[in-house]
Amino acid sequence: xxxxxxxxxxxxxxxxxxxxxxxxxxxxxxxxxxxxxxxxxxxxxxxxxxxxxxxxxxxxxxxxxxxxxxxxxxxxxxxxxxxxxxxxxxxxxxxxxxxxxxxxxxxxxxxxxxxxxxxxxxxxxxxxxxxxxxxxxxxxxxxxxxxxxxxxxxxxxxxxxxxxxxxxxxxxxxxxxxxxxxxxxxxxxxxxxxxxxxxxxxxxxxxxxxxxxxxxxxxxxxxxxxxxxxxxxxxxxxxxxxxxxxxxxxxxxxxxxxxxxxxxxxxxxxxxxxxxxxxxxxxxxxxxxxxxxxxxxxxxxxxxxxxxxxxxxxxxxxxxxxxxxxxxxxxxxxxxxxxxxxxxxxxxxxxxxxxxxxxxxxxxxxxxxxxxxxxxxxxxxx
Amino acid sequence: xxxxxxxxxxxxxxxxxxxxxxxxxxxxxxxxxxxxxxxxxxxxxxxxxxxxxxxxxxxxxxxxxxxxxxxxxxxxxxxxxxxxxxxxxxxxxxxxxxxxxxxxxxxxxxxxxxxxxxxxxxxxxxxxxx
Ligand SMILES: [Zn+2]
Numbered sequence: 001x002x003x004x005x006x007x008x009x010x011x012x013x014x015x016x017x018x019x020x021x022x023x024x025x026x027x028x029x030x031x032x033x034x035x036x037x038x039x040x041x042x043x044x045x046x047x048x049x050x051x052x053x054x055x056x057x058x059x060x061x062x063x064x065x066x067x068x069x070x071x072x073x074x075x076x077x078x079x080x081x082x083x084x085x086x087x088x089x090x091x092x093x094x095x096x097x098x099x100x101x102x103x104x105x106x107x108x109x110x111x112x113x114x115x116x117x118x119x120x121x122x123x124x125x126x127x128x129x130x131x132x133x134x135x136x137x138x139x140x141x142x143x144x145x146x147x148x149x150x151x152x153x154x155x156x157x158x159x160x161x162x163x164x165x166x167x168x169x170x171x172x173x174x175x176x177x178x179x180x181x182x183x184x185x186x187x188x189x190x191x192x193x194x195x196x197x198x199x200x201x202x203x204x205x206x207x208x209x210x211x212x213x214x215x216x217x218x219x220x221x222x223x224x225x226x227x228x229x230x231x232x233x234x235x236x237x238x239x240x241x242x243x244x245x246x247x248x249x250x251x252x253x254x255x256x257x258x259x260x261x262x263x264x265x266x267x268x269x270x271x272x273x274x275x276x277x278x279x280x281x282x283x284x285x286x287x288x289x290x291x292x293x294x295x296x297x298x299x300x301x302x303x304x305x306x307x308x309x310x311x312x313x314x315x316x317x318x319x320x321x322x323x324x325x326x327x328x329x330x331x332x333x334x335x336x337x338x339x340x341x342x343x344x345x346x347x348x349x350x351x352x353x354x355x356x357x358x359x360x361x362x363x364x365x366x367x368x369x370x371x372x373x374x375x376x377x378x379x380x381x382x
Numbered sequence: 383x384x385x386x387x388x389x390x391x392x393x394x395x396x397x398x399x400x401x402x403x404x405x406x407x408x409x410x411x412x413x414x415x416x417x418x419x420x421x422x423x424x425x426x427x428x429x430x431x432x433x434x435x436x437x438x439x440x441x442x443x444x445x446x447x448x449x450x451x452x453x454x455x456x457x458x459x460x461x462x463x464x465x466x467x468x469x470x471x472x473x474x475x476x477x478x479x480x481x482x483x484x485x486x487x488x489x490x491x492x493x494x495x496x497x498x499x500x501x502x503x504x505x506x507x508x509x510x511x512x
Contacts, residue, residue, distance in 0.1 A: 147490070
């Protein structure tokens with residue numbers, strides 16, 4: 001990148017079922033808190049990037065007008081589960097290219113508007129017409145993974161147990177209670193072999209981060225910060241025939257590019273927030289993100305190497321499984337978690353001396369694609 | 383300023399008129415596929431452009447009725463109904479299809495399956511003899 005880009009503030013509301021709040025009601029409080037945290041005024045903001053998938057027309061403008069923030073460009077971004085992270089990517093690119101100095105990035109989603117159940121996908125899609133839903137996609141990935149490798153339903157449950165244990169330490173998490181292996185295995189069957197507690201919950205949320213150039217950081221005197229060491233966005237590539245669902249190439253490719261851009265290796269990471277929308281995903285992404293060889297993710301999980309005290313803490317926030325997954329908000333919430341971890345503000349779930357963090361969201365159910373979009377960021381304490 | 387050519391008028395594709403996965407062919411009801419006349423790639427459904435070479439010279443064809451079950455799940459509805467769903471890699475054409483499944487014998491990834499048609503419904507089930 002031409003100019004270093006820094007995150008100098010983060011704020012979010014606890015994820016959950018906020019039935020009385022609109023997109024505006026969800027997003028305005030963290031917007032105000034993040035701007036206050038960054039020490040910026042409305043007049044300092046050069047552009048606003050807003051990730052959401054179901055907010056409807058002008059979601060960003062509806063939010064910003066409530067605090068009288070206008071005139072500057074507001075860009076609304078839809079990339080399904082990668083919407084928020086795509087907004088960060090766009091802000092990062094604009095700052096790195098020297099086009100702007102201060103960007104506000106908002107991720108927001110209100111899933112309770114749908115009343116529960118699986119995420120609504122595009123009715124124009126061939127497989128959606130046939131009845132595909134995201135739990136089915138991940139369940140088929142799980143069936144094949146358990147068939148191909150030495151992994152069991154207990155391993156899938158263990159991912160959820162870890163997520164909930166982490167989430168119990170996080171005041172921003174939708175689920176803040178631990179669960180046992182038996183509770184996960186015996187919860188309602190959703191899509192074999194996935195049970196309800198192996199699926200992320202339906203909820204609402206909003207998160208905001210403030211990104212600035214090195215020049216703006218200096219001018220604002222922001223001492224608490226993290227540097228954007230890599231910002232990668234990939235789209236899915238169509239495959240008409242065979243695809244190995246245990247090896248999602250969109251994440252493998254994005255990870256390769258992100259490590260190259262940051263100049264680090266997987267072993268350098270202190271934490272990862274990955275797209276654990278369903279418990280099988282975390283196992284598959286250990287491999288895609290380079291922590292384990294293909295088919296060997298369960299070794300890391302069983303040995304506790306991806307929890308506190310291990311090699312790298314995966315989803316210290318509780319991840320999508322415990323913190324929740326308001327689609328467009330998740331990518332920004334992951335960046336917020338990285339910010340708090342790298343600046344020592346993560347409280348009970350603080351990873352000691354954390355320096356490097358990776359965040360990863362991928363999503364969108366589209367026939368012929370592994371996923372529609374994948375975004376990976378690597379951040380360094382700065 | 384003068385030009386010797388006029389701007390090309392792009393035409394929309396009436397893809398909503400032809401989106402039924404199953405159609406009648408001389409050999410019987412079959413899943414509809416499309417083959418690229420230029421590069422030979424086969425795709426699922428009624429398509430108007432090749433996703434590989436971008437040629438618009440494509441032809442409809444009947445897809446094979448047999449294949450290998452790549453993976454599957456059973457969706458559990460709130461009312462207790464169970465819907466088995468899977469991906470099948472059709473024999474010899476490089477095409478994968480999502481399909482409803484009938485569990486006439488226990489489902490296993492990699493097993494041989496074949497197309498079944500029951501009125502307007504179509505599905506794959508373990509191949510006879512499995
Ligand atoms: Zn072609």
